[in-house]
Amino acid sequence: MAKQPRSTMSRALVRRETISGYMFLLPSLIFFLGFVIIPMFICIYTSLTSANMNDPGSFVGFQNFMDLFHDKTFMMSLKNTFLIVIVSVPTVCAFSLWVSSAIYKMKGPALSAFRCIFYLPVVTGSVAVTVVWKWMFDNYTGLFNAVLKGSGVIKDNINFLGTPGIAIWCIILILFTTSVGQPIVLYVSALGNVDQSLVEAAEVDGATNMQVFWKIKWPQIMPTTLYILVITTINSFQCFALIQLLTQGGSDTNTVMYYIYYTAFKLTEQAGHFGYANAMGVILAIFIGLLSALQFRLAKEK
């Protein structure tokens, strides 16, 4: 007798929860579905067609994808995209961890001064930062060439942004300076929150600094590290402005993000260029989806 009403009640509860859940989700869902998910589906559909700027094209199956894997520029872009992520994510994490552990015990003003300085490139704005670095990297009158030449390190000017093999590292460097700000702030506070009694106990037992770090601090700041991995990965995919303003994809610096834009709006005479650009988008989305899933599997395990 007692069981019956409870089960109907819980079904009613589920329905109520579902309705109220979606009511709360509604505003967010409108934007998320409207401006992310729906365009994504249109993108997937278009990637299977030979769509152009001025006509929707016809269905071509996976032709665009086949072509992409024979496209040297695309393969290079894919390689560069992953190079940027693979290089910048660990270096940003390691660098910011080192800086934070060096500064987190400092006195108030010194700590906030350092924290502030490393955070400044983030708030300066990507375009402003890019423009000033472009000037510093200039082949003829740039600062780096003048300094290197003046100090006798090099004899002839280095064409930083015009030489394949160098340009991409310049871009990674700029991206690096705009990426470490937030991780440093995060690590400083995470390290500050490490349980001091454990650290002291370990020191009494004669543990070295290294041991204290890896055995006690590292596990405790793990959640922060994971969060930093996520935001740095996101950040590394947002390097469009750097490529567009510095090299326009030349000197072997193309990335998939720029090549999509380039194919869509510069190669407008190539047949089916919209379909082709969307196919690149789909491939990129698949890779990113996998990467995110991997990171979250990792996060769940920890």
Added chain:
Amino acid sequence: MKITSGRTKAYRILSVVVLIVLAILFLFPLYWIITGAFKPAVDIYATEPVWFPSEWTKANFDKLFGMRSAPLWELAVPFSRAITGETVYFSVGPTVPGAIRWLVNTVFMSVMAMILTCLTAAMAGYALAKKRFVGRTLLFSLIVCAMALPKQVILIPLIREMSALHLVNTLWAVIFPTVGWPFGVFLMKQFAEGIPGEILEAARVDGAGEIRTFTTIVLPMVKPGVGALAIFTFINSWNDYFMQLVMLSSNANYTISLGIATMQAETSVDMGLLMAGAALAAAPIIIVFLIFQKYFTQGITMGAVKG
């Protein structure tokens, strides 16, 4: 013991030296922007870099402000473009230099994106964390997968969509996709999970409705998270050059980032002008950052503790 401490000390001194060098390197671009903005043409075009302006001039700013002009604000009748095909304005401000209008646009865009994101994400995060509804797992997986998605992927459909909604070349076309970006929902979900279920249960027993529970119990508890998200969204939106590039076509609708990028395309090597633009773009947000530094660091940290 003694040796170790000696080594530690040496290491500490070394690390401080390295830190100071790094700090100078990180500050340098900013120094270069600021001095560049006030350098006269002789210094700018000198073939050897001039480390310090030979004379402080505001000529670059004069040039920046003299380049383009636009009304300070234009308030359009909502949906007027959709209905008549032509935007109708009910209020148009006085004509000012284009760069000033670009700043106004950028602030409007960032603040709007911030408010909308915080509002929608706080609600959605709460629902995802505390409601057990059908489709929750799927939705959350979608959100996680879409979080790192660069906007270039959905570029073409997005432009078509904005065109169908008559939003192309308005700031809304930049704001809406930013609000749709699911990072905020993810972050707020992590925060809302910290709310004890008993409190919500108690509120329900007391007869509080959904909306009252949300405003009186949930919101105050996730407030630090909202702060973190607000900062994050504001900076992201301020820097989101790509959406601005593809969505905004008229000078009066430019943002400051887009304005500088366009100037660099037009007058590629007038570095004085570009630095003046860069200084103008960076100054407001740096000042805000310096004033609210404490809240910034608190906000950012909050994001991680829960995330």
Added chain:
Amino acid sequence: MKKFLALVLSLAMVLSLAACGGNKAPAEDTKPAETDEPAPAEATQSIDLWVYPVGGWGQEDNVKALTDAFTAETGIEVKVEYLAYADGDDKVNTAITGKNQPDLIMEGPERLVANWGAKGYMVDLSDMLDDTDKSELIAAALTPCINAEGKMYEYPMCMTAHCMAVNLDAFKAAGADQYLDLENRTWSTENFKKAVAALYDHFGGTVAAVYCKGQGGDQGTRALINNMYGGAYTNADHTAYTWDDPKNVQAIEELLAMDGIAFDASLEGGDEIAKFYQGVLKMAFCWNSAQQINPNNANTGEGKTVTGEEIVYMNFPTPDGSPAELCGGIWGFGIFDKGDAARIDAAKQFIKFMCDSAHTKDAVSTSTFFPARTAAEGTDLSKVSDNVMLNEYAALMVPNMGDYYNVIKGWAAQRTEWWNMLQEIGNGADINETIAARMANANAAAQG
């Protein structure tokens, strides 16, 4: 299995939502369209014009004076947006995709006729031409504006011949001025090579750059390479590219081997001009009358670098030192077809006002180029400016304008192939292979 089912169901749900979202917009679209019909007369009181920086037409003050005069006469307001060569094409293409294109656009036949016109975005303007116009318009300017089917997608306003420039003071310092024929502004390829050698000995580093960061100013690198040994860029009937002409290959090989000449992937045309203006480069291959009159748009005086050194415009070097075949620039207006007759009509009024009326003289002299016609509605246009340099340029350089091959199909695609080719060659790729591969791509676009 259950999980899979749930996934399919939720996908279906998302899709149905998508369908709703998709339907909503057109519904909004159709409704106003019905009510809209009677009203457009009001709406056309304002038209949009996008201009590329065609000489002085890139500066707001200049253009505003002209559009104000137009508004005063016709009551039609003109909203002007300024594009840059570096990313203007992307902007226009983005706008077309978003159905946000302007009514009027100012540029040359390679964009208006060969690109957007060929794709069907433009309005045929041939009804604007009567017999007087046909006799007044200079044939070299009019011909490229009309495509093979007789459709006219650009109404030409002004024109110039693109040349190169040298820093005369630097040449004198290096003793290289002896290689220049300053009276006729010509030189031979032999002398060009000697001059580069002399400059390199004196200054070291890079004295001139074959810039190849992007498409900006590519007419300069094209003209240099074609003229050095008399090679051609396309075949005579403009159907295929002939970059692998041995004369072009020889020029590229020699440029690559010359000390002091760099294939620079960090510069495009505009950057090169700035470096030349700055005194770093001693020659500029991206030059014309507008640059000569206001170098680098910096307003620091005609024919002078920033430090006051003298700039001399020159023909590109040719084997025998005769005048070069210069690339032409022909600028005018085209109208985007947005399906609104009233707007098109207003745009045509604007074209008539700028290109064929008593105001044409002002419009042309604003550009600091030369008129595309001899007279406009009774105004004689043989001398639009009192500037000595401009009139000299008109006599010395404009007649050297060569074949206007830019109207070949696939022009925009070809440009990216060209600068990528130069980059690859500059980075040490095999010259013949690279040219063959890139030319094949360009030719594919020319066929398609």
